[in-house]
Amino acid sequence: MSLFPLLSIEPEVTGSRTVLRVEGEVDLATAPQLDAAIDAAVTSGVREVCVDLCGTTFMDSSGLHVLVAATRRAAEVGCELTLVYPPGPVARVIELSGVGELIPRTS
Numbered sequence: 001m002s003l004f005p006l007l008s009i010e011p012e013v014t015g016s017r018t019v020l021r022v023e024g025e026v027d028l029a030t031a032p033q034l035d036a037a038i039d040a041a042v043t044s045g046v047r048e049v050c051v052d053l054c055g056t057t058f059m060d061s062s063g064l065h066v067l068v069a070a071t072r073r074a075a076e077v078g079c080e081l082t083l084v085y086p087p088g089p090v091a092r093v094i095e096l097s098g099v100g101e102l103i104p105r106t107s
Helices: 033-044 063-077 089-097
Strands: 008-012 015-028 046-059 082-083
Touching: 008 033, 015 033, 015 063, 033 046, 033 063, 033 082, 033 089, 046 063, 063 089
Parallel strands: 015 046, 046 082
Antiparallel strands: 008 015
């Protein structure tokens, strides 16, 4: 185990909403960790899972794929997946890829 993990995900449950605070890099190596965290939240019975990417410094197509697939899984169980992200490189990837049009952005 590395002393400097590339990705940290902290869940915070408030009523029927779970916020996943994602910090670090989401890429081929860490995307499965994000996928597992979202899946656990979505299947926990909450109505909304908000993926907070404010602490995310990098995201590639692996992370985008996780978000799109998770949106579909969430819809299947009656849960809504939303995103929070500030302007910057991660926002640019989300918006240029069209993922921002598929997944609602919230605050």
